[in-house]
Amino acid sequence: MQSLSEIINLLNSTDECATLEAKRGTAIGHSVLESICAFANEPGLGGGTIILGVTRDESSLFPVYQIEGIKDPDKLQADLASQTASLFNQPIRPQIELETTPNNKLVLKIKVPELPDGQKPLYFKNEGLPKGAYRRIGSTDQHCTEDDLFVFYNKEDSLDSTIVNDTSLEDISEEAITLYRNLRSKVNEYAEELTYSDIDLLRSLGCIKKHKDDYKLTYTGLLVFGNRMALRRLMPMVRVDYIRVPGNTWVENPDSRFTTVDMRGPMIQLVQRIFSAIADDLPKGFLLPEGELQATNIGLPSKVLREAIVNALIHRTYRENQPIQIIRYGNRLEIKNPGFSLKPEEQLGEPGSKNRNPFIASIFHETNLAETKGSGIRIMRSLMEKSSLAPPTFESNHTANQFTTRLLLHHFLSEADIAWLKTFEVYQLNDAQKRALIFVRETGAIDNQAYRQLNGCDILKASTELRAMRDVALLQQKGKGRATYYIIDSGFNAPLTSLSTPVSVLSASVNTQPNTLNTEPQSLLHEFPDHLQSEIAQITVREKDINKIKNLIYKICKHRSCSVREIAALIKRKENTVLRNYIIPMKEDNKLQYTIPDMPNHPDQAYQSI
Structure with a gap:
């Protein structure tokens, strides 16, 4: 187990x-018990450490962790041993160490090992599965x-091999089978x-199963080969929305309308339809180097776009x-699909994949519509780099149960970018920090x-390099702790005024004004109708329902x-x-x-009813 000084340094x-x-x-x-459960469950993490007696000082300019100490170590250790042995579906025996600081403060370190695969998941007995189990996500x-x-x-x-009730062979699209x-x-x-008949082919692909005397479609059969009428009848919300947004930011303004194209149909046919709709909108260009006879395409590689669509x-x-939402901003493409990544984010792009829908994935792999062996993201990164484009970024949000792929559409570190970055030479930024500035700008x-x-x-x-940019007022830190992110600092705008680079994103991102949300109950009440x-x-405050x-x-x-x-x-309770x-x-x-789905921890985040 790490020493206390090493842990504090790591936290800061x-x-x-x-x-x-x-x-x-x-x-x-x-x-505390939720963290123990999460550390024990998370695959490949190797467990984790909980330290008790440490607080985060929010009063300083840059909040730091400091040792506050615990007051009753014997009771804490006894409670921990008792609760970890009785509250879960199986006893957990964490390693516990008590350490004393030079100024005689006591800190409790709890090392939780990862459970073997056969013993997972650990969960609270009184809550059951799945809600009583926890995972460590970030x-x-x-x-x-x-x-x-x-x-x-x-x-x-x-799920994709499960039978869908109220289906029959009449719900299959013959055109989709022919395309396959x-x-x-x-x-x-x-x-x-x-060489198989259509029925035998569908059975071999896991698309239909015999139920009593008839065949019924599985979710694979319905999604990959189902006709539009069946999909609309049985899965009305399973579609792809292609949204064109003017500018580079999402603005929820009824007077500033965006354009939406809704697409549904058999997945094997839908891929090309989605690809064509997006490709027609993307900027295209060709580069003919001096002395060369062959021009090269300098737009977004088609293979990257296709792979991103198929992955979703x-x-x-x-x-x-x-x-699935595909949002086309002026400077980037964002593809948002329901479902967090089953593969840890730090392993994205490494060989091997974990398939949520193995039967669907198999069909796409066998037809070369998708890369095999989990190599798709690695190929996307390689192709973007060869095209002098920014590498794609990926965000897996377990809380929102959503995965986002972002593709920047302009050439990375072009002549205009290099000229723009020269205005920041005084800060002596390294290449990684320069990439970050371009990314934040876009x-x-x-x-x-x-x-x-x-x-x-x-x-x-x-973390070190982002904080260095924060310390010199290039970036402004938002959120705190695990929810930290960075936006353009107000001082960032000064060198931009002499450039022709668009700054609409920067202007929208800078937030130097204090939060002006109305939190006076009486004035808030007047914004609602009388019955409400x-x-x-x-x-x-005594309401318990x-x-x-x-x-x-x-x-x-x-x-x-x-x-x-x-x-x-409004409801007279603590935030x-x-x-919670x-x-x-x-x-x-x-x-x-x-209301701001792109940034869950945004300081102006709000909620609306679905």
Whole structure:
């Protein structure tokens, strides 16, 4: 186990991370036990360390961790041993060490080993599965979902092989089967399945199963080969929305309309339709170097775009009734699909893959519509680099159950970029920091994860270099702890005025004004209709009916979007209580959604009813 000084240095360098959690340690509460559960469950993590008696000083300019100490180490150790042995579905025996600082403060270090695969998942007995189990995602402890259980067991019948009721062979698209045969024959014209009848072919692909005397479609059969009428009838929200947004930022303004194209159909046909719709919109260009006869394409490589589309289709979760969103901004493409990555983010691009939908993935691999062996992301990065484009970045959000792929569309470090970066020579930035500046200019924000993906570095190096840019007022730090990200600092604009580089993103990203959200209960009440004002007034601090309060919050956020602070003021409760007991559960139940989905931890984040 690491020494206390090493742990404090690590906390102040990287903040809490995947293998380290710091807590005040006044008692062994549910929060401590959640971290123990998450460390024990997370595949490939090797466990983690919890340190009790450490707090984060928010009063300093740059908050740091400091040792506060614990007061009753014997009781804490006894409670920890008792609760870890009795509250979970199996006893857990963490390693516990008590360390004394030079000024005689006591700190408790808890080392939690990762459980063997056969003993996972660990979960709270009184909560059951899946909600009673936790995973360690980044520096957070997250409730498990049905998809997480598939990660743990990996032997359960997957959703894509499950029979869909109210289906029959009439729901199959003959054109989709013909397309599959054509694509498969191009890969291997002697493939045995090409000699099968349509019914035998569908059975061999796991697309239909015999149920009593009839055949019924599985989710694979419906999604890959189902006709549009069947898809609309049985899975109305499983579609792809291609959204064109003017400018470089998402603006929720009814007077500034964006254009949306909704697409649905058999997945094997949908790939080309989506690709064509996006490719027609993308900027195209050719470069003819002096003395050369062959021009080269300098746009977004078509293989990168196709791979990003296919990844969204075959790796999304079909347990969520949500469409895939492909958002075309002026300077980038963002592809958002329901379902977090089953593969840890730091392993994205490495050989090997974990398939949420193995039968669907197999069909796409056999027809060469998708890369095999988990090499798709690595190939995307390589092709973007060869085309002098910024590498793609990926964000897996376990809380929102969403995966985002971002592709910048302009040439990375072009002559204009180099000229722009020269205005910052006084700061002596390294190449990685220069890439980060370009990325923030184009997307509006950057966090540790995006920095690591851009530059191929570890979490410590990314944190150190981002903080160095913050310290010289190039970047402004937002959020705190595990929710830290960076935007353009107000002092960043000075050298831009003499350049022709568009600064719309910078102007939208700078936020030097204090938060002006209305949190006065009386003035807030007047923004709601009389009947809702009456319901809000009747809620007291003694109200114990959780469902009643949730229903009220739903009505409040249906009338207008509200922040946690505003909701807390209206229902007369603390912000942390509102977030933990109402907002997070309502988001998990698809009752509420973010108003700023691209940045969950944005200081102006609010919620609206779904």
